[in-house]
Amino acid sequence: MSENEGRPSGGSEAEPSGNREGRARAGFRLAAPTRRTAVIVAVVALALAVVAWRHFSGQESTDDAQVEGHVNPVAARVTGPVVEVLVSDNQRVEQGATLVKIDPRDYQIAVAKAEADLAENEAEARAATTAVPVASTATTSDETAASSDLAGAEARLAAARARLREAEAKDAKATQDLARIKPLIEKDEVSRQEYDTAVTAADGAHAARDSAQADVQQAEKAVEAARARLERAQTGPEEVKIQKARAASKSAKADQMRAALAQARLNLEHTEVKAPVSGVVSRRTVEVGQIVQVGQPLLAIVPLDDVWVVANFKEDQLKRIRAGQRASVSVDGYGGREYEGRVDSVSPATGARFSLLPPENASGNFVKVVQRVPVKIVFDGKIDPDHPLRPGMSVVPTIFTR
Numbered sequence: 001m002s003e004n005e006g007r008p009s010g011g012s013e014a015e016p017s018g019n020r021e022g023r024a025r026a027g028f029r030l031a032a033p034t035r036r037t038a039v040i041v042a043v044v045a046l047a048l049a050v051v052a053w054r055h056f057s058g059q060e061s062t063d064d065a066q067v068e069g070h071v072n073p074v075a076a077r078v079t080g081p082v083v084e085v086l087v088s089d090n091q092r093v094e095q096g097a098t099l100v101k102i103d104p105r106d107y108q109i110a111v112a113k114a115e116a117d118l119a120e121n122e123a124e125a126r127a128a129t130t131a132v133p134v135a136s137t138a139t140t141s142d143e144t145a146a147s148s149d150l151a152g153a154e155a156r157l158a159a160a161r162a163r164l165r166e167a168e169a170k171d172a173k174a175t176q177d178l179a180r181i182k183p184l185i186e187k188d189e190v191s192r193q194e195y196d197t198a199v200t201a202a203d204g205a206h207a208a209r210d211s212a213q214a215d216v217q218q219a220e221k222a223v224e225a226a227r228a229r230l231e232r233a234q235t236g237p238e239e240v241k242i243q244k245a246r247a248a249s250k251s252a253k254a255d256q257m258r259a260a261l262a263q264a265r266l267n268l269e270h271t272e273v274k275a276p277v278s279g280v281v282s283r284r285t286v287e288v289g290q291i292v293q294v295g296q297p298l299l300a301i302v303p304l305d306d307v308w309v310v311a312n313f314k315e316d317q318l319k320r321i322r323a324g325q326r327a328s329v330s331v332d333g334y335g336g337r338e339y340e341g342r343v344d345s346v347s348p349a350t351g352a353r354f355s356l357l358p359p360e361n362a363s364g365n366f367v368k369v370v371q372r373v374p375v376k377i378v379f380d381g382k383i384d385p386d387h388p389l390r391p392g393m394s395v396v397p398t399i400f401t402r
Helices: 017-057 105-186 192-234 236-269 315-320
Strands: 059-061 065-069 072-075 080-085 098-102 272-274 279-282 297-302 307-314 326-331 337-346 372-379 395-400
Touching: 065 395, 098 297, 105 192, 105 236, 307 315, 307 395, 315 372, 326 372, 372 395
Parallel strands: none
Antiparallel strands: 059 395, 065 307, 072 297, 080 098, 098 272, 279 297, 307 372, 326 337, 326 395, 337 372
């Protein structure tokens, strides 16, 4: 029997069982590190995923946002032709700087006229005010004099009436004496001389009585005149009141003229249109020679140091957004430059509710659309003057809710 007999075909000798077991152990040793590496990579990847999820779940971002700011319109407050325009579009101006000049000549004339009217009314007011104490003093003096005259007239009237009563008594006695002596003269019991004396006495008594009556009437007229003078003097306080009212009217007229002068001076001051705030001139429409009207827009000023961001977040993003949360704003115009800020407030209504034609869903044709709610974000600190933010620029804000 040859040496090759009993060997497997193919010319190879049968491998011992020990060699096969060694090679199996070697393969197991090579495969074990590979599985451990894969497990480690999987764990690391899971940890990174968890960290990334926790990181991004604490943020809310939107690209529906833009920079907002104040646009201060500047309008004419008086009417007139423009004589000078001192600024141009995109020029930086400070608050109080003169922007436009309107022809002031008409308003200078108005100021001069108002000053003259005021001087005239102030003089009249001073004269009327001075007349009040004079009228009061004269009224008191006239009333005292009238009262004294009335008392004197009444005393003279009483005396005249007393004299009238005396004259009437004497007249009655003389008449009685004449009546008694008249029958005696017919009987020649008295002399003719005695009779003539009685007649003369009676005539004298009649004349005295008539004179006394005339005196009484004159005294009564004097009392009436004195009483009238007293009544007229007693109206003096009313005249003083009238004088005081006249003085108050003149003073009020003077105050009115002062107000007119102040308005004329204010109109003259408004012929120089000044900047209400510091900022950049924009939308200039005024030109030299143009006749402007009151309230006509001339230009606008945009203060670039007072801007903020209005970000329109979806309503399902608002559940964790609160005022005071930190925010980061990426500005497209500066290649994604970051600006730090914070949430200032959340709008009380969606943007659609403030639109010109808000949606009306009462018709029944309702399709649910995710609404957006404006969120105001303000910046921390001052804006870099080399990279100013202009109203209307697109930004991407990110709010950190954790």
